[in-house]
Amino acid sequence: xxxxxxxxxxxxxxxxxxxxxxxxxxxxxxxxxxxxxxxxxxxxxxxxxxxxxxxxxxxxxxxxxxxxxxxxxxxxxxxxxxxxxxxxxxxxxxxxxxxxxxxxxxxxxxxxxxxxxxxxxxxxxxxxxxxxxxxxxxxxxxxxxxxxxxxxxxxxxxxxxxxxxxxxxxxxxxxxxxxxxxxxxxxxxxxxxxxxxxxxxxxxxxxxxxxxxxxxxxxxxxxxxxxxxxxxxxxxxxxxxxxxxxxxxxxxxxxxxxxxxxxxxxxxxxxxxxxxxxxxxxxxxxxxxxxxxxxxxxxxxxxxxxxxxxxxxxxxxxxxxxxxxxxxxxxxxxxxxxxxxxxxxxxxxxxxxxxxxxxxxxxxxxxxxxxxxxxxxxxxxxxxxxxxxxxx
Amino acid sequence: xxxxxxxxxxxxxxxxxxxxxxxxxxxxxxxxxxxxxxxxxxxxxxxxxxxxxxxxxxxxxxxxxxxxxxxxxxxxxxxxxxxxxxxxxxxxxxxxxxxxxxxxxxxxxxxxxxxxxxxxxxxxxxxxxxxxxxxxxxxxxxxxxxxxxxxxxxxxxxxxxxxxxxxxxxxxxxxxxxxxxxxxxxxxxxxxxxxxxxxxxx
Numbered sequence: 001x002x003x004x005x006x007x008x009x010x011x012x013x014x015x016x017x018x019x020x021x022x023x024x025x026x027x028x029x030x031x032x033x034x035x036x037x038x039x040x041x042x043x044x045x046x047x048x049x050x051x052x053x054x055x056x057x058x059x060x061x062x063x064x065x066x067x068x069x070x071x072x073x074x075x076x077x078x079x080x081x082x083x084x085x086x087x088x089x090x091x092x093x094x095x096x097x098x099x100x101x102x103x104x105x106x107x108x109x110x111x112x113x114x115x116x117x118x119x120x121x122x123x124x125x126x127x128x129x130x131x132x133x134x135x136x137x138x139x140x141x142x143x144x145x146x147x148x149x150x151x152x153x154x155x156x157x158x159x160x161x162x163x164x165x166x167x168x169x170x171x172x173x174x175x176x177x178x179x180x181x182x183x184x185x186x187x188x189x190x191x192x193x194x195x196x197x198x199x200x201x202x203x204x205x206x207x208x209x210x211x212x213x214x215x216x217x218x219x220x221x222x223x224x225x226x227x228x229x230x231x232x233x234x235x236x237x238x239x240x241x242x243x244x245x246x247x248x249x250x251x252x253x254x255x256x257x258x259x260x261x262x263x264x265x266x267x268x269x270x271x272x273x274x275x276x277x278x279x280x281x282x283x284x285x286x287x288x289x290x291x292x293x294x295x296x297x298x299x300x301x302x303x304x305x306x307x308x309x310x311x312x313x314x315x316x317x318x319x320x321x322x323x324x325x326x327x328x329x330x331x332x333x334x335x336x337x338x339x340x341x342x343x344x345x346x347x348x349x350x351x352x353x354x355x356x357x358x359x360x361x362x363x364x365x366x367x368x369x370x371x372x373x374x375x376x377x378x379x380x381x382x383x384x385x386x387x388x389x390x391x392x
Numbered sequence: 393x394x395x396x397x398x399x400x401x402x403x404x405x406x407x408x409x410x411x412x413x414x415x416x417x418x419x420x421x422x423x424x425x426x427x428x429x430x431x432x433x434x435x436x437x438x439x440x441x442x443x444x445x446x447x448x449x450x451x452x453x454x455x456x457x458x459x460x461x462x463x464x465x466x467x468x469x470x471x472x473x474x475x476x477x478x479x480x481x482x483x484x485x486x487x488x489x490x491x492x493x494x495x496x497x498x499x500x501x502x503x504x505x506x507x508x509x510x511x512x513x514x515x516x517x518x519x520x521x522x523x524x525x526x527x528x529x530x531x532x533x534x535x536x537x538x539x540x541x542x543x544x545x546x547x548x549x550x551x552x553x554x555x556x557x558x559x560x561x562x563x564x565x566x567x568x569x570x571x572x573x574x575x576x577x578x579x580x581x582x583x584x585x586x587x588x589x590x591x592x593x594x
Contacts, residue, residue, distance in 0.1 A: 006421040117433060139456070171456050175430035176417045178453075274454035362457040 002180040002248075009137070009172035012144040012179055013079075013105050013165070014039035018049045019187040020151065022103075023074035023194070026054035026065035030084040031117050032169040033107035037079055051077075059084035063091035063104075070100040071209045073199030075151065077102065081169060082109035085123045089130070095162045096131025097225055098210050101154030102162050104132070105147060108270070108321075109169040110357040118358020119169040121270065121321040124298075125331045131225055133163040133232055134299040138273045141179050142296075143167040145249055148182070151191050152239045158231040164299075168271040170358070182247055190246055233300045253302040255294040256309055258284060262291030264373045265310055267336060268319040269295040272354070272361045276319075279366035290370050295332070303339030310340065315348035315373040321355045329386040348377060353388045365389055396426075396449025397540055398459045402478050403468035406438040408529035412468070413444035415533055415555070416542075420448045422551045423543045428453050441476050448542055464540050467491060468515075468532055473502040484508045489535050491515040491528050496584075509588050511539055513580055522572040530570050534577035538585060545578065 007015065014036050017025075027037035043049045052074075056062045062078045070076040080088065085106060095102060110120040124134060133153065137143040146165045154163040167173055182190075198207050213221055233253065240251040257277050259265050266276050273294035283290045293309055293316075295302075310316050318337070320330025328334065333351025340347065352369060355361045369389065375381040399416070403409025410431040417429030428447040434440060445459045463486040467478050470492040482488060487509035490499055496512050503510065513535045515528035523530075537548045552574055556567045 006417060006427060139454075168456075170430070170433060174433075175428055175456070176414055177428050178421060178426050271456040274456050278455045360458050362460070363455065 003183065005179050005181050006176050007140055007179050008035075008174050008176050009140040009143045009167045010035040010107065010174065011039065012140040013147050013167070014043070015181065016144050016147040016187070017051075017077065017105075018043045019182070019184050020148065020191050021049045021188075022051055022077045022151075024052045024054065024066065024069035024076045025078060026056050026062040026069070026076075027078050028056050028059050028062045028080070028084065030059070030081050032109055032173045033079045033081040033084070033105070035173070036105060036107070059087040060091065063088035063095065066102050066104075067091055067095050067098070067100055070095070070102040071098065071199065072201045073196045075102075075194040077105070079105045079107070081107045082111055082117075082123045085127055086111060089127070092127055092130040092132060092162075094210060097221070099160040099225070099228065100162060101151070101160055103147070103150045103154060104162065104164045106164050106166045107169045107173045108166055114357070116357040117169070119171050119271075119321070120356045120358070121166075122323070122356075124164065124166050125322040125324075127164070128299060128331060131161065131229065132299060133159075133161055133229070133236070133297070135163065135165055135236075135297055136269045136295065137165070137167040137172065138271055138294060139172055140167075140175070140177050141249075143172060144179060144181070145243065145247065145251065146296075148187055148190060149236075149239045149243050149251070151194070152242075153232065153236055155194060155196075156232075156235045156239075157197070159228055159235050161225075161228050161232060166270075171271040186246060190243070229300050233297075233302065236297055236300075251296060253295075253297045253305055254309070255292075255296065257292040257294060259291030259293055259309060259313070261289055263289040263314045263377070264317070264370050265291045265293055265313045266317045266319060266366065266369060267293045267295060267306070267310070267332065269298065269332065270321060272319065272321065275361060275363055276366050279363040279370075282363070283367065283370060288370065288374075301335055301339075303335065304343055306336055307339050307343035307345045310347060311343075311345045313347055314377045315350070317369045317373055318349055318351045319369075320351060320353050323353055323356065333386065348373070349385070350376070350383050351386045353386070354390065359390055361390070395451055396447060396453075397463040397542055398461070399446040399448075399464045399466065399536065399540065400459050400462040400482075401444040401446075401466045401468065402472050402476055403442055403444070404438075404472070405440045405442050407468050408527065409442060409466075409468045410444045412466075412529035412533045412536075413446050415529070416446050416536060417448075418555065419537075419548060419551045420446075420542060422554075423547045425449065425543075426451060426453050432458055441472055462486065464489065464536065466532055466536050468528055470494070470499070473499075477504070479503050479506040482506060482508065487511060487539050489513065489532070489539055491532055493517065509539075511535065511581055511584055513577060515577065518573050518576045518580070522576065523566065523569040530573045531577035534574040535581055538578045538581045549574065
């Protein structure tokens with residue numbers, strides 16, 4: 001029986017953390033994720049969970065401490081945003097390459113500069129090649145559900161990689177919305193106890209974590225890490241299936257919303273996907289064949305599956321809430337178009353940059369994007385392949 | 393979201409406009425509705441203009457943008473009227489509710505020709521009379537419910553009472569004052585709302 005509640009995204013993730021009750025949580029506060037360690041601390045102070053909370057002096061230390069705890073065999077967690085994630089950069093790579101299945105709950109916020117506290121995906125995208133699995137949420141419900149699935153994915157022996165559970169700063173982290181929660185025992189059973197096969201504090205079976213590797217071995221270690229990322233795709237789908245059996249809510253690598261017969265598809269990630277779906281419903285009433293592909297799993301990147309999902313449309317809008325500063329497009333623009341090429345899908349595509357540093361994204365923005373795609377296909381309008389919307 | 397209402401709150405940092413929006417989401421949720429309550433942050437500091445929003449609907453709410461064409465606007469601090477375009481996009485068949493000691497006629501001059509309904513309420517006075525302190529958000533919340541009729545009055549009072557009992561479990565002396573503040577706000581607006589209904593249906 002689902003528990004009907006109303007919560008902000010930060011409250012929802014904190015509630016899930018209480019239910020999972022990991023062993024160790026080092027954290028350092030940064031807007032807009034600060035509420036998560038704050039709420040978890042309150043749960044601990046009230047005796048509602050017994051996670052060891054470690055207040056540290058920086059995010060460099062919070063990720064280092066989480067790595068140490070995880071290597072010692074403790075299920076570990078931290079939370080951060082923006083510059084906090086940037087300060088963890090070296091440790092993010094260590095967590096992944098040492099194959100430590102810890103979880104980071106990221107509340108997406110832009111990176112400086114200009115300094116700004118609002119949402120875009122530049123922090124998460126900045127960490128896109130650090131070897132972490134990354135799962136993005138549309139709303140508080142998905143942030144909650146994704147967090148519950150995080151450890152079962154990370155700890156699977158085919159994976160053994162850290163997982164980043166991402167949600168949009170303020171837009172979902174600070175918005176109170178309806179949510180359906182699961183009972184504590186259901187969540188605990190789903191996530192299970194953590195029983196690492198190998199760990200540092202294991203008398204009689206010593207291991208080294210993070211030793212020097214000579215060139216004769218290091219490349220194989222890196223390839224193994226890549227294989228784990230490839231494996232994680234099927235594990236993510238298996239866990240999603242188990243989650244559906246338990247909770248009734250369905251998840252995949254991405255959600256296809258009214259795309260089956262769509263001429264024009266918007267590929268988008270995070271909270272803006274909800275706005276896009278609402279716009280699609282209204283455009284469908286006017287007879288427009290439009291749909292939304294909402295990317296949930298950004299790492300591993302489901303290039304082949306996306307190409308398959310887009311192959312029958314006439315044009316796709318690839319929406320990036322992040323600029324790559326490469327003179328060529330955003331991260332999704334680059335990776336989606338590469339995927340289309342490799343899988344021989346020859347459709348029109350435009351890479352739109354939207355919502356940087358909290359710039360709003362509305363139904364009328366979605367409408368104008370679909371109108372432009374149609375104008376391009378039907379009337380041959382020339383459209384830049386890398387363009388900004390709502391830019392003043 | 394096809395059915396339902398959208399509300400925009402204008403206040404200054406520290407006055408509780410965000411809290412009021414979250415309280416409204418809370419109480420609407422308890423009466424079985426789908427809700428959204430969220431703030432828009434700029435540079436966070438006491439006294440800076442802030443905006444908060446509510447969507448309340450019988451439908452699932454998926455949109456995650458700010459609100460540009462609200463059904464209702466609530467102004468918690470009247471000194472914002474000269475610096476913020478509070479009626480921007482406000483629907484003509486909607487209403488604006490302003491915390492002020494001034495009369496409707498006086499305040500209408502500051503509303504750039506807005507043609508919809510205008511309500512004034514002296515939330516500061518109500519708060520001082522009932523709580524002895526200036527906490528305008530309770531009366532403004534009641535005024536918003538009274539004007540928008542987003543839920544039946546008795547449901548609102550029942551849920552707010554339960555909410556205050558919980559929130560002020562360790563300070564029960566302020567529960568009565570807060571409930572009184574809600575009632576006074578409803579009473580102050582009752583006549584204006586009824587008169588407007590008559591003129592709207594005429």
